[in-house]
Amino acid sequence: MNNQDSKSTKRSTDHDNSSREFIQNSALVGSGLMMAGGASSMFAAGSKYGPEVHTQNVPSRGYAAFDTSGVLKPWKFERRPVGDNDVLIDVKFASICHSDIHQLKGHWGSQQYPQVPGHEIVGIVAAVGKNVTKFKVGDRAGVGCMVDGCKNGTCCEEHGEQYCPDTVFTYGYPQESSPTGISQGGYSSNIVVNDHFAVHIPENISFEEAAPLLCAGVTTYSPLLKFDLKKGDKVGVAGIGGLGHLAVKLAVSKGAEVTAFTTTADKVDGIKGFGVKNVVVVDDELKALGDYRGQLDYMINTFPVDYDVAAYAAAVKPFGTYTQVGMPEGFSVSANALGLAASRVNFNASLIGDMKETQEVVNYCADNKVLPEIQVISAEQINQAWEDVVAKKARYRYVIDAATF
Ligand SMILES: [Zn+2]
Numbered sequence: 001m002n003n004q005d006s007k008s009t010k011r012s013t014d015h016d017n018s019s020r021e022f023i024q025n026s027a028l029v030g031s032g033l034m035m036a037g038g039a040s041s042m043f044a045a046g047s048k049y050g051p052e053v054h055t056q057n058v059p060s061r062g063y064a065a066f067d068t069s070g071v072l073k074p075w076k077f078e079r080r081p082v083g084d085n086d087v088l089i090d091v092k093f094a095s096i097c098h099s100d101i102h103q104l105k106g107h108w109g110s111q112q113y114p115q116v117p118g119h120e121i122v123g124i125v126a127a128v129g130k131n132v133t134k135f136k137v138g139d140r141a142g143v144g145c146m147v148d149g150c151k152n153g154t155c156c157e158e159h160g161e162q163y164c165p166d167t168v169f170t171y172g173y174p175q176e177s178s179p180t181g182i183s184q185g186g187y188s189s190n191i192v193v194n195d196h197f198a199v200h201i202p203e204n205i206s207f208e209e210a211a212p213l214l215c216a217g218v219t220t221y222s223p224l225l226k227f228d229l230k231k232g233d234k235v236g237v238a239g240i241g242g243l244g245h246l247a248v249k250l251a252v253s254k255g256a257e258v259t260a261f262t263t264t265a266d267k268v269d270g271i272k273g274f275g276v277k278n279v280v281v282v283d284d285e286l287k288a289l290g291d292y293r294g295q296l297d298y299m300i301n302t303f304p305v306d307y308d309v310a311a312y313a314a315a316v317k318p319f320g321t322y323t324q325v326g327m328p329e330g331f332s333v334s335a336n337a338l339g340l341a342a343s344r345v346n347f348n349a350s351l352i353g354d355m356k357e358t359q360e361v362v363n364y365c366a367d368n369k370v371l372p373e374i375q376v377i378s379a380e381q382i383n384q385a386w387e388d389v390v391a392k393k394a395r396y397r398y399v400i401d402a403a404t405f
């Protein structure tokens with residue numbers, strides 16, 4: 001924060017004031033050819049894009065919500081021209097995160113519409129700006145929850161881009177460079193982002209399976225990494241949905257002894273297949289968690305709804321660690337203070353992960369075959385899929401085929 005001046009001179013976009021004001025004024029932080037090497041070859045021969053993508057807005061089509069009903073409909077809109085530090089990515093798949101639903105329905109504060117959600121995005125680089133060396137046209141690329149920010153700031157290096165006041169989140173965030181005034185997400189045919197906020201998708205993972213790693217994967221990987229998970233550690237994962245099932249698989253792959261807590265009885269058999277030691281169906285929180293009193297080294301909770309933290313914290317050893325990653329309506333969770341005091345856990349909440357961790361989790365999952373369970377759907381099935389996510393029917397991530405936008 002002491003390098004504000006140098007940052008603003010280095011930045012390629014001019015959104016810093018608006019985004020800083022926005023973050024100060026709002027609780028909403030919960031929320032994306034041709035060969036490089038010569039200015040004359042910044043677009044590909046035969047590409048559907050010509051050199052005009054660098055000077056004119058780029059046409060895009062996607063699915064947007066138009067009000068707090070959250071009903072999504074096809075929408076044509078424009079992206080900003082591909083700037084010197086930008087990449088244009090033709091989206092191949094975008095997956096559905098519970099956050100998309102919360103934000104577009106206004107659960108996290110009022111929104112500007114039309115708004116295109118989606119922050120688990122994969123595709124192929126279709127154009128690059130002249131300063132971009134990280135990507136070339138034809139590369140496989142992914143975008144998660146952030147699309148721009150002070151990539152040169154030391155604050156980002158120290159703490160992660162997601163905790164920087166200059167960061168632009170992938171959709172619904174004030175962004176002067178966007179023709180619509182806000183960032184527009186990945187339920188769309190293409191996206192333009194600052195190259196720092198795109199990661200490489202290696203060849204040894206499919207696009208469909210890589211998409212959920214960009215939010216759900218890194219959101220669970222980051223706190224597990226920071227806990228310094230060791231082989232044999234006893235780890236609890238509460239809420240086995242899109243985030244939770246990846247938390248389970250990641251913890252199992254690191255050699256942890258995992259206990260899964262779910263409120264959905266018919267998920268038990270599926271969860272056992274992920275290599276957990278125990279699956280606990282929670283109908284009475286105090287009883288179910290009381291049976292595990294003081295046993296776990298670490299608990300990660302993905303509930304996207306309000307609940308009593310203390311009930312779940314009871315399962316963690318004194319001075320163990322408890323991380324909240326699910327984000328409820330209004331961002332609030334409850335805690336019985338006496339219950340929390342009696343279990344004496346170190347409680348924290350964690351917001352996604354930084355760009356380094358995002359690349360790391362994609363590589364780790366590809367190399368170790370830690371893959372999300374997915375169902376590929378077409379764009380016209382999104383509204384039904386959102387209902388199924390809320391009804392806890394997803395198994396476990398819906399991935400939209402971007403060819404159907
Ligand atoms: Zn998400």
Ligand SMILES: [Zn+2]
Nearest residue numbers: 153155156164
């Ligand atoms: Zn920063």
